Amino acid sequence: MRRDIKVVPFYRMPFGTLLTVTDHRMQNMNPAVEGQAQALEQRFARLFGESPRIYQAPGRVNLIGEHTDYNDGFVMPAAIGFYTRVAVAPRPDRKLVIHSENYSEQVEFDLDGLPATRAGHWSDYVIGVVKMLVRSGKQLRGANLLVDGNVPLGAGLSSSASLEVAVGYALLDLADRAIEPPTLERIKIDRIKIDRIKIDRTGLALLCQQAENEFVGARCGIMDQFVSSHGKHGQALLLDCRSLEYRQLPLPPDVALAICNTMVKHSIAKGEYNQRRAECETGVRTLSKHLPQVRALRDVTVEDLETYGQELPDVVMRRCRHVIGENDRVLQAAAALERGDLQAVGSLMLESHRSLRDDFEVSCAELDLMVELAGRAEGVYGTRMTGGGFGGCTIALVQSGCVEAFERKVREGYERSTGCQPEIYICAAADGVGQVAATSAEKWVRSE
Numbered sequence: 329m330r331r332d333i334k335v336v337p338f339y340r341m342p343f344g345t346l347l348t349v350t351d352h353r354m355q356n357m358n359p360a361v362e363g364q365a366q367a368l369e370q371r372f373a374r375l376f377g378e379s380p381r382i383y384q385a386p387g388r389v390n391l392i393g394e395h396t397d398y399n400d401g402f403v404m405p406a407a408i409g410f411y412t413r414v415a416v417a418p419r420p421d422r423k424l425v426i427h428s429e430n431y432s433e434q435v436e437f438d439l440d441g442l443p444a445t446r447a448g449h450w451s452d453y454v455i456g457v458v459k460m461l462v463r464s465g466k467q468l469r470g471a472n473l474l475v476d477g478n479v480p481l482g483a484g485l486s487s488s489a490s491l492e493v494a495v496g497y498a499l500l501d502l503a504d505r506a507i508e509p510p511t512l513e514r515i516k517i518d519r520i521k522i523d524r525i526k527i528d529r530t531g532l533a534l535l536c537q538q539a540e541n542e543f544v545g546a547r548c549g550i551m552d553q554f555v556s557s558h559g560k561h562g563q564a565l566l567l568d569c570r571s572l573e574y575r576q577l578p579l580p581p582d583v584a585l586a587i588c589n590t591m592v593k594h595s596i597a598k599g600e601y602n603q604r605r606a607e608c609e610t611g612v613r614t615l616s617k618h619l620p621q622v623r624a625l626r627d628v629t630v631e632d633l634e635t636y637g638q639e640l641p642d643v644v645m646r647r648c649r650h651v652i653g654e655n656d657r658v659l660q661a662a663a664a665l666e667r668g669d670l671q672a673v674g675s676l677m678l679e680s681h682r683s684l685r686d687d688f689e690v691s692c693a694e695l696d697l698m699v700e701l702a703g704r705a706e707g708v709y710g711t712r713m714t715g716g717g718f719g720g721c722t723i724a725l726v727q728s729g730c731v732e733a734f735e736r737k738v739r740e741g742y743e744r745s746t747g748c749q750p751e752i753y754i755c756a757a758a759d760g761v762g763q764v765a766a767t768s769a770e771k772w773v774r775s776e
């Protein structure tokens with residue numbers, strides 16, 4: 329193992345493993361989800377002495393389209409069956425009390441005196457969302473919030489976006505409800521409203537991205553929050569990061585998403601990420617001298633690069649080649665998914681990995697090893713590193729019947745070569761943010 333490796337902190341999952349929920353608005357149809365929501369409700373009652381509403385937003389994995397988001401390009405993520413849940417109930421005062429089960433910590437804020445800057449604490453993600461909601465003109469009320477997630481933290485599966493989106497959705501729902509006086513008639517209306525309230529999912533995603541960019545101080549693109557908001561069971565999402573146009577793409581039900589966590593994160597990741605962004609910008613500056621319509625690498629074709637690429641320094645040329653080729657691969661993979669050609673999707677994933685390794689140079693020994701091991705297992709259509717790189721996870725598309733053998737082989741091989749135990753998460757594409765249970769709709773109205 330190299331010395332710049334640090335093990336990703338991983339928090340054991342406090343609730344079940346595989347959840348798939350079908351109903352977009354009221355995600356309480358699945359008995360497993362309902363059971364977990366009940367446990368969270370009981371915990372909330374012990375902490376705050378009342379009943380909450382519960383919301384959940386998923387983490388995500390990117391199937392293909394890496395380092396294309398900040399180049400105005402295309403990505404193809406799927407929401408995964410790991411969630412951050414937020415239980416929430418209004419308070420009579422202007423306080424926000426936020427408890428994280430994952431950190432066993434509780435913090436308190438005054439809505440009229442929110443901190444101006446981040447504290448470097450997990451609550452920044454929540455406060456960032458609150459501040460953006462306030463900035464957008466939402467009238468927020470005091471609330472108790474209990475946060476509990478089983479998205480591995482800091483593993484590149486976007487626990488941060490799932491926390492932001494779950495909190496944003498919950499607070500929007502809370503702000504929009506129970507404004508009128510608590511009559512019996514009102515209770516009925518409130519129940520009807522549960523099905524009618526339409527939260528603008530794209531607006532929510534943008535707001536959460538702003539929270540992460542401006543308050544938390546992380547330079548993320550829109551992909552994570554977008555798919556956590558818009559995800560659909562059994563579907564991947566093709567997203568144009570420039571226009572935010574998107575299309576759902578079918579993932580066959582007998583194909584599992586196998587996410588393999590290398591459990592390492594090289595400390596150079598952040599610096600290298602910023603450098604890649606700068607190199608892409610250099611490419612755009614030079615190419616746009618010849619091609620004035622070019623605003624981002626998204627606007628450059630393979631032919632353009634062949635014609636003008638020799639003017640770029642070799643490193644910049646290779647960075648551009650990755651991004652331009654990767655955009656093409658995403659669009660090809662989308663077409664392949666639409667015609668059910670998983671073999672073609674798999675080949676494109678392998679090409680993507682090679683390009684990230686050789687041209688963009690963001691892979692590392694552990695990711696390459698994981699990809700090699702997964703590629704050798706039976707029933708694997710394709711595999712690649714996923715996320716920014718320098719550690720984190722790989723993704724493989726695996727035939728459902730081969731999942732157990734896949735897990736065993738990859739785990740054994742990885743442990744043998746590195747001495748480190750990987751985490752492997754098998755999941756399906758999941759629904760985006762929604763309410764899990766409406767356990768206390770009436771109680772709230774009565775208690776006001």
Ligand code: ADP
Pocket residue numbers: 412428429430431449450451453475476477480481482483484485486487488489491
């Ligand atoms: P990733 O999004 O890949 O998981 P990030 O570093 O972007 O990694 O976000 C992880 C951070 O998000 C955590 O360190 C924590 O601050 C916050 N977070 C995510 N889930 C929770 C949770 N359930 N409770 C409290 N904080 C959380």
Ligand code: MG
Pocket residue numbers: 486487488489
């Ligand atoms: Mg994140």
